[in-house]
Amino acid sequence: MRVLPSGRTRTGVVAHRGRADRVPKIADVVLPAARRRAGACVTVVCMTDTTPSAEPTPAGAERPLPIRVLLGVAHRWPTWLGLAVMAQNAFGMDDGRPQALIVFLAALIYLGTALVGRPAVVWPLFIASVVGVGVARVLDADPWPALVGGAVCVTVLALVAGVARRAPLTALQLPFLLVFGGAAVAALSLSPAIGSYLVAAALIGHAVQDVIVWRANQVVTRSLAEFCAVLDLTLGVAILLLV
Structure with a gap:
């Protein structure tokens, strides 16, 4: 058996690697669930209405014409x-x-x-x-x-x-x-x-x-x-x- 500089045998390293390969990785467990949630989010976003909204209404345009006239007259009080x-x-x-x-x-x-x-x-x-x-x-x-x-x-x-x-x-x-x-x-x-x-x-x-x-x-x-x-x-x- 050959002793490595680190003090471990090659067999131990191989065994350790074998155990690591048999242990499920966290990414393999978490990522599928994350992908499922992401897919649901994408579905919801796609169902959202993305039609551009109408142009903003100019300030005061919703006021009746007589009110706008009175405000214009009052603005010129001097x-x-x-x-x-x-x-x-x-x-x-x-x-x-x-x-x-x-x-x-x-x-x-x-x-x-x-x-x-x-x-x-x-x-x-x-x-x-x-x-x-x-x-x-x-x-x-x-x-x-x-x-x-x-x-x-x-x-x-x-x-x-x-x-x-x-x-x-x-x-x-x-x-x-x-x-x-x-x-x-x-x-x-x-x-x-x-x-x-x-x-x-x-x-x-x-x-x-x-x-x-x-x-x-x-x-x-x-x-x-x-x-x-x-x-x-x-x-x-x-x-x-x-x-």
């Missing part, structure tokens, strides 16, 4: 608000110079918002200015001294805060206040016809700025820019037609 304010100011108008207050406030509010640096602040500033002018009229007080004084203060603060060194559209609010605000104040001292035309030109010019701001989505929120653009443009045209 436009309707601007038209309403324009109609209120244009009703019975025979002199456009009082509308100089609107373009002056618009330029002042834009600069105030640029100074703060937060576009969403424009609506609180707008509401505060409307309330302030309303209170002055109820008290039969002239709002112009307070408005001009406020514009001077805001301009000085904007210069100190470095608004002129910010983004171009933000920095332009300083000269815009001087141009539009100066035109509004100057119109008050002119004749009704010339003053009205100057106010109309300032309103239409500010409407152009509103559109630029709306497209850039800077300085003020888009809702205020849309409202102001509609109000300025339509009111300026109304002055040209009615005065």
Whole structure:
């Protein structure tokens, strides 16, 4: 009998191999069952409907047409608000110079918002200015001294805060206040016809700025820019037609 280096005889190795051949392998027991289960799974999968589903329904397509129209109208609420304010100011108008207050406030509010640096602040500033002018009229007080004084203060603060060194559209609010605000104040001292035309030109010019701001989505929120653009443009045209 020959002794192998491992210390086992060749006969032992053969015997061991013979026993290993007689012992059933785990794979021989497990794999047939696995194949049977796999076949069942394949059968189930094949019975599943694999027809491509229909195209997804666009969002809002299931809503009735009147509901979609109302939602579209409600989405444009700044436009309707601007038209309403324009109609209120244009009703019975025979002199456009009082509308100089609107373009002056618009330029002042834009600069105030640029100074703060937060576009969403424009609506609180707008509401505060409307309330302030309303209170002055109820008290039969002239709002112009307070408005001009406020514009001077805001301009000085904007210069100190470095608004002129910010983004171009933000920095332009300083000269815009001087141009539009100066035109509004100057119109008050002119004749009704010339003053009205100057106010109309300032309103239409500010409407152009509103559109630029709306497209850039800077300085003020888009809702205020849309409202102001509609109000300025339509009111300026109304002055040209009615005065």
